[in-house]
Amino acid sequence: YSHILFPATASGKNAAPRVAAKLDVGQISDITAVIAADTFERPIYAGNAIATVQSADATKVITVRSTGFDAAAATGGSATVETAAAVADAGKSAFVGREVTKSDRPELTAAKIIVSGGRALGSAEKFNEVITPLADKLGAAIGASRAAVDAGYAPNDLQVGQTGKIVAP
Numbered sequence: 430y431s432h433i434l435f436p437a438t439a440s441g442k443n444a445a446p447r448v449a450a451k452l453d454v455g456q457i458s459d460i461t462a463v464i465a466a467d468t469f470e471r472p473i474y475a476g477n478a479i480a481t482v483q484s485a486d487a488t489k490v491i492t493v494r495s496t497g498f499d500a501a502a503a504t505g506g507s508a509t510v511e512t513a514a515a516v517a518d519a520g521k522s523a524f525v526g527r528e529v530t531k532s533d534r535p536e537l538t539a540a541k542i543i544v545s546g547g548r549a550l551g552s553a554e555k556f557n558e559v560i561t562p563l564a565d566k567l568g569a570a571i572g573a574s575r576a577a578v579d580a581g582y583a584p585n586d587l588q589v590g591q592t593g594k595i596v597a598p
């Protein structure tokens with residue numbers, strides 16, 4: 430394969446560098462546009478500038494910011510989809526359990542509308558009092574700045590930004 434792509438999610442960013450290292454190629458991270466087969470755009474400096482990167486590697490290992498692209502059509506296309514058999518368990522780690530936050534709200538990373546609160550709200554009570562009804566009215570996801578999360582006004586999984594979730598409302 431000439432191009433191996435992963436979404437720029439926690440699990441994609443976990444696997445892609447291992448694949449790139451095994452192939453001894455550089456990883457092309459976080460692309461938001463494809464210019465040519467070897468040339469891509471990606472945000473740098475926390476999104477304040479866009480870099481155009483070109484790779485001379487034979488195999489391109491790429492992580493993709495999926496919010497930068499339109500969804501692919503669910504039907505059509507000619508590529509074959511193959512199911513790979515799972516490899517044997519190395520026994521080095523075990524799945525213990527999973528606690529998923531349940532919410533009727535849109536998922537933050539996919540939301541079209543986001544109401545995000547910051548430090549100015551002053552407390553968790555005020556955050557909920559001001560942000561929640563507005564988000565309900567707008568059918569919006571709720572976000573928070575890092576400052577608001579650090580101050581305990583909002584839970585960590587609401588944090589938007591460089592060290593939080595990448596959003597594209």
Ligand SMILES: Cc1cc2nc3c(=O)[nH]c(=O)nc-3n(C[C@H](O)[C@H](O)[C@H](O)COP(=O)(O)OP(=O)(O)OC[C@H]3O[C@@H](n4cnc5c(N)ncnc54)[C@H](O)[C@@H]3O)c2cc1C
Pocket residue numbers: 546547548549550573574575576577588589590591592593594
């Ligand atoms: C390496 C690094 C990574 C970071 N990553 C992230 C990230 O991923 N996400 C993120 O959000 N931040 C991140 N930050 C932090 C970021 O730089 C800002 O500090 C933070 O986002 C500011 O949050 P804020 O707007 O809630 O607070 P502030 O900057 O404190 O802004 C509060 C604003 O509210 C106003 N205000 C205060 N009281 C009131 C009031 N009563 N009524 C009306 N207005 C009022 C103030 O005047 C001010 O303008 C990062 C920082 C670093 C160094």
